[in-house]
Amino acid sequence: MTKKLLKYSLTFFALIVGHFVFAQQDSQYTQYMYNMSVINPGYATDNANLINLGLLYRAQWVGSVGGPSTGSFFAHGTLGRRMEGGISVVHDQIGDVVKETNLYADFAYIIPVNEHTKLSFGVKAGATFYSTNFNGFVYSDPVPDAAFENNLSKTFPNIGVGAFYFGQKFYLGLSAPNLLKSKHLDNNSGIVTTGTEEIHYFLTGGYVFNLNDNLKLKPAFMTKAVSGAPLSIDLTTNVLINNKFELGVGYRWDDSISGLVNFRIIENLRIGYAYDYTLSNLGRFNSGSHEIIILFDINKLGKGYDKSPRFF
Numbered sequence: 246m247t248k249k250l251l252k253y254s255l256t257f258f259a260l261i262v263g264h265f266v267f268a269q270q271d272s273q274y275t276q277y278m279y280n281m282s283v284i285n286p287g288y289a290t291d292n293a294n295l296i297n298l299g300l301l302y303r304a305q306w307v308g309s310v311g312g313p314s315t316g317s318f319f320a321h322g323t324l325g326r327r328m329e330g331g332i333s334v335v336h337d338q339i340g341d342v343v344k345e346t347n348l349y350a351d352f353a354y355i356i357p358v359n360e361h362t363k364l365s366f367g368v369k370a371g372a373t374f375y376s377t378n379f380n381g382f383v384y385s386d387p388v389p390d391a392a393f394e395n396n397l398s399k400t401f402p403n404i405g406v407g408a409f410y411f412g413q414k415f416y417l418g419l420s421a422p423n424l425l426k427s428k429h430l431d432n433n434s435g436i437v438t439t440g441t442e443e444i445h446y447f448l449t450g451g452y453v454f455n456l457n458d459n460l461k462l463k464p465a466f467m468t469k470a471v472s473g474a475p476l477s478i479d480l481t482t483n484v485l486i487n488n489k490f491e492l493g494v495g496y497r498w499d500d501s502i503s504g505l506v507n508f509r510i511i512e513n514l515r516i517g518y519a520y521d522y523t524l525s526n527l528g529r530f531n532s533g534s535h536e537i538i539i540l541f542d543i544n545k546l547g548k549g550y551d552k553s554p555r556f557f
Contacts (some may be wrong), residue, residue: 271422271445271469272315272337273305275495275503275519276538277479278465282321283333284447285420286351287367287407290329296322296543297331306523306531311340322545327355329365346374349422353409362412369405369422401425407447418449446470453485461485463493481505491517500525501534515540 274280280301281288290297299319306312314337321331335347349371356364377397407420421444451465462484469477476498483493483505495503501524507517521534 271471272303272317272335274301274303274315274467275479275481275497275521275534275536276301276505276517277449277467278451278463278481278483279517279538279540280317280319281416281418281449282319282331282351283317283335284422284449284467285367285407285409285418286349286369286405286422287353287365287409287418287420288321288329288351289353289355289363289365289367289409289411290321290323291355291363291411293323294545296320296545298541298543299538301536301538303534303536305521305534306527307533307535309527309531311342312531313337313339321351324352329353329355342378344376344378347403348372348374349403349405353407358410362410365409365411367407367409367420369407371403373401373403373423375399375401414453414455416449416451418447420447420449421445422447443471443473459487461488463491475499483507495519495521497521513542513544 272283274284277284280299282297282299297320299317301315301317303315304312305314315335317333317335319331319333322329324330330350330352333347333349333351337343337345337347349369351367351369353365353367356366358364375397376399379396403423403425405420405422405424407418407422409416409418411417424444426443446469448468448470449466451463454462454464456462462482464480464482466481467477467479477500478498479495480498481493481495481503483491485491489509491505491507493505493507495505497503501521503519503521505517505519507515509515517538517540519536519538521536522528523531523533
């Protein structure tokens with residue numbers, strides 16, 4: 246009984262912290278530079294021959310009861326002259342209690358700036374499927390909060406926008422993937438709940454330095470801002486060796502340090518892994534976070550992999 250009470254108490258705490266106190270609900274990524282189409286609908290590759298596919302799974306705060314997990318899938322490619330688009334699916338889960346699935350379609354239009362750089366603007370539209378399951382909850386308080394007595398199952402429409410400025414060796418993006426605020430919880434028994442999806446703003450960037458023919462240095466950053474939460478800043482530096490093996494380190498401000506590795510298994514298939522070590526007080530209750538990503542490129546013309554590997 247004691248273990249069960251501890252389990253549900255920690256899960257309830259994770260739910261409160263993740264969705265109400267900090268008001269930061271969007272998924273967290275360490276390998277964000279390879280998951281850009283999920284973050285920014287303006288993302289573009291400017292490669293008419295390739296379709297980019299990606300799968301990502303993240304287990305956060307492993308070892309803590311009710312630790313969040315995220316799974317995402319994206320497909321991205323050209324739709325016509327100066328037009329690109331794709332789809333993305335992101336599933337977030339906190340223990341067995343909160344589940345949220347986001348299904349979106351993206352469209353981007355590319356404008357040449359000069360011979361070497363381009364600017365794309367994108368829109369994202371879709372829906373969020375949100376549900377909670379409080380069955381079996383054991384509350385430590387003598388009178389449970391009425392807002393958590395009923396299970397929920399709701400669908401919310403949403404739209405997002407983004408801009409992406411890029412060249413062969415750099416990118417800079419600004420986006421807001423979810424523009425519509427939606428209440429996840431309604432008034433219940435006269436209690437005004439605060440489960441509102443806030444707008445998240447992302448600023449991202451990266452550059453590739455060619456140190457020599459076989460060695461490339463790839464610094465990148467991601468800044469996430471949302472009302473009611475501290476500014477989140479990720480700084481990452483990867484080294485690409487022989488266009489096949491990639492090794493890097495990252496730092497999330499006042500939160501964690503990361504190690505990243507990426508392998509090019511075959512010409513059009515890459516697999517990456519990242520580990521986050523928690524620096525905050527939450528580190529006492531978990532063994533870190535794990536993230537795996539699989540990237541696969543399909544050539545529309547059936548001629549194999551493009552001569553230039555995807556850097557971002």
